[in-house]
Amino acid sequence: MNPGAERLLARVTQLNADYARAIDDDRLEDWPGFFAEKCVYKITSADNHRRGLQVGVIYADTIGMLRDRVAALREANVYERQTYRHLIGLPALIGPVEGGEVRAETPFLVVRIMRDGTMDIFATGRYLDALVEDGGALRFRERIVVCDSGRFDTLLAIPL
Amino acid sequence: MGEITRAWPADTLARVPFWVYQDEANYTAELRRIFEGPVWSYVCLESDVAKPGEFRTTFVGEMPVIVVRGQDGGVHAFENRCAHRGALIALDDAGSVKNAFQCVYHAWSYDLRGNLIGIAFEKGSNGRGGMPSDFCKADHGPRKLRTTTLCGLVFATLSPATPPIEDYLGAEILGRVRRVMGKPVQVLGRFTQALPNNWKLYIENVKDTYHASLLHAFFGTFRITRLTQGGGVLVSPDGAHHASYTIGVPEDAKSAAYREQGIRSELDGFRLADARLLDSVDEFNDRIQLQILTVFPNLVIQQVQNSLAVRQVLPRGPDAMDLHWTYIGFADDTADMRQRRLRQANLVGPAGYVSMEDGCVGGFVQRGAAAASDEVSVINMGGEGTESMDTRATEASVRGFWKAYRRYMDS
Numbered sequence: 200m201n202p203g204a205e206r207l208l209a210r211v212t213q214l215n216a217d218y219a220r221a222i223d224d225d226r227l228e229d230w231p232g233f234f235a236e237k238c239v240y241k242i243t244s245a246d247n248h249r250r251g252l253q254v255g256v257i258y259a260d261t262i263g264m265l266r267d268r269v270a271a272l273r274e275a276n277v278y279e280r281q282t283y284r285h286l287i288g289l290p291a292l293i294g295p296v297e298g299g300e301v302r303a304e305t306p307f308l309v310v311r312i313m314r315d316g317t318m319d320i321f322a323t324g325r326y327l328d329a330l331v332e333d334g335g336a337l338r339f340r341e342r343i344v345v346c347d348s349g350r351f352d353t354l355l356a357i358p359l
Numbered sequence: 360m361g362e363i364t365r366a367w368p369a370d371t372l373a374r375v376p377f378w379v380y381q382d383e384a385n386y387t388a389e390l391r392r393i394f395e396g397p398v399w400s401y402v403c404l405e406s407d408v409a410k411p412g413e414f415r416t417t418f419v420g421e422m423p424v425i426v427v428r429g430q431d432g433g434v435h436a437f438e439n440r441c442a443h444r445g446a447l448i449a450l451d452d453a454g455s456v457k458n459a460f461q462c463v464y465h466a467w468s469y470d471l472r473g474n475l476i477g478i479a480f481e482k483g484s485n486g487r488g489g490m491p492s493d494f495c496k497a498d499h500g501p502r503k504l505r506t507t508t509l510c511g512l513v514f515a516t517l518s519p520a521t522p523p524i525e526d527y528l529g530a531e532i533l534g535r536v537r538r539v540m541g542k543p544v545q546v547l548g549r550f551t552q553a554l555p556n557n558w559k560l561y562i563e564n565v566k567d568t569y570h571a572s573l574l575h576a577f578f579g580t581f582r583i584t585r586l587t588q589g590g591g592v593l594v595s596p597d598g599a600h601h602a603s604y605t606i607g608v609p610e611d612a613k614s615a616a617y618r619e620q621g622i623r624s625e626l627d628g629f630r631l632a633d634a635r636l637l638d639s640v641d642e643f644n645d646r647i648q649l650q651i652l653t654v655f656p657n658l659v660i661q662q663v664q665n666s667l668a669v670r671q672v673l674p675r676g677p678d679a680m681d682l683h684w685t686y687i688g689f690a691d692d693t694a695d696m697r698q699r700r701l702r703q704a705n706l707v708g709p710a711g712y713v714s715m716e717d718g719c720v721g722g723f724v725q726r727g728a729a730a731a732s733d734e735v736s737v738i739n740m741g742g743e744g745t746e747s748m749d750t751r752a753t754e755a756s757v758r759g760f761w762k763a764y765r766r767y768m769d770s
Contacts (some may be wrong), residue, residue, distance in 0.1 A: 242710070247548045254548030254686040256710045263633030274629050277716045319575050347710040350551040350681075354718035355710040
């Protein structure tokens with residue numbers, strides 16, 4: 200691997216680590232900051248993705264919609280206290296690594312911990328990312344969360 | 360210790376004992392008397408089985424079912440169970456076959472109507488073995504269901520006594536189905552939500568217009584709908600089906616109704632950063648912003664602004680169910696409308712701004728009433744009746760459900 204690709208891989212890995220810590224530490228207000236102003240965030244299933252079916256469990260096509268999601272979770276929505284533990288695998292860089300947009304595919308596993316201590320594998324899947332340089336940082340222009348299963352237990356409140 | 364009683368409070372639909380959500384024997388009876396009884400269960404969209412040989416697998420109650428388009432253009436349904444050893448015949452959610460299904464276990468095959476047409480080694484091998492010469496294939500086969508279609512929806516029933524779907528629904532609810540499902544639909548995606556509660560708690564929740572603006576704070580906060588807004592609930596004469604609706608007539612935003620009650624819905628200063636979420640088009644030209652419709656026992660048709668979906672309720676034991684969401688648009692949607700439907704899908708589904716809570720609240724009842732089998736829930740808003748009302752501060756449609764439920768269970 201050339202040094203440019205190595206550096207990029209390290210940055211994407213760090214970005215994913217920071218992303219996971221923000222969600223798992225309940226710093227949801229920091230979550231939209233990982234995205235560029237013009238962005239797409241979607242949670243879907245492998246089946247819908249494969250069939251080209253567009254709808255998402257969550258779908259946002261602006262950073263404002265991400266902020267609204269956090270505001271709704273904080274101010275409006277009702278759900279039992281729960282936290283996630285993200286385990287994010289190593290990113291595979293897809294396509295050219297120099298200049299312009301970077302594409303990466305990264306597997307994840309999310310364990311959900313309920314207030315009574317119940318732990319479940321809540322979701323597994325892969326992040327399909329398009330990343331851009333944005334003010335000296337790498338941010339998501341697109342993060343499609345493709346869950347391996349299309350079956351969600353009870354509800355999905357906290358983002359994946 | 361007293362005997363366990365499985366009795367209903369006499370002479371009222373406004374009290375429901377908690378054992379109906381818990382009792383194993385009652386659950387088994389529901390599968391027989393309701394789901395396998397004289398009801399129309401929603402099974403799939405007509406567009407899911409558009410061409411001859413295209414099929415979907417689903418369930419009627421807990422019975423696995425194959426729905427398939429026949430060579431004659433009709434939609435057929437039969438139990439997804441091989442007549443030989445009982446194995447599933449079709450193993451995929453959807454697919455296409457030429458003329459027949461073949462069980463993987465011993466290669467018994469079925470035509471598109473569910474008739475047993477082929478038995479591997481029926482005559483044996485080298486003159487030995489095989490089925491008895493008097494074995495009649497026509498006498499063996501999975502159970503067949505009658506199907507009917509309405510506005511692109513496919514329903515199935517095991518009972519010869521189920522009335523035509525139009526009579527089953529009644530004119531008023533039929534009109535409300537036609538209102539939304541008036542054009543060829545296109546599936547935008549599917550998800551399953553596994554709910555930790557008895558299936559009836561979800562149906563009640565959907566029929567319950569009283570909770571909407573109280574549990575779902577997002578509604579009130581963004582003034583998508585409010586009790587003080589125009590709207591109401593239609594209940595079919597037999598109580599079984601309902602349609603609730605709100606009309607987009609903005610009333611005085613300073614309406615005191617909520618404030619006086621000090622309800623959580625009234626949060627000041629909460630505004631969307633991206634208000635396009637609520638940018639709606641009056642696509643049915645009647646100012647109805649929201650219509651939630653149930654068809655007994657397992658279908659919900661949802662219009663929340665421009666987010667359309669059909670939800671199929673699948674019982675999975677006394678204390679669990681699956682909710683199958685199929686998000687739809689119309690085949691003639693503009694690109695703008697399609698994008699609007701994708702954005703507004705955020706309002707519903709497992710992560711829906713206004714439906715997320717419905718995923719957990721049934722479980723709260725299931726757990727809260729765990730030790731209260733012989734206690735009752737109180738369903739008294741709007742009185743004791745089941746008639747349509749032009750207010751949503753009523754539980755008339757929930758009582759309607761119990762009226763129908765008890766009729767099916769007692770018959």
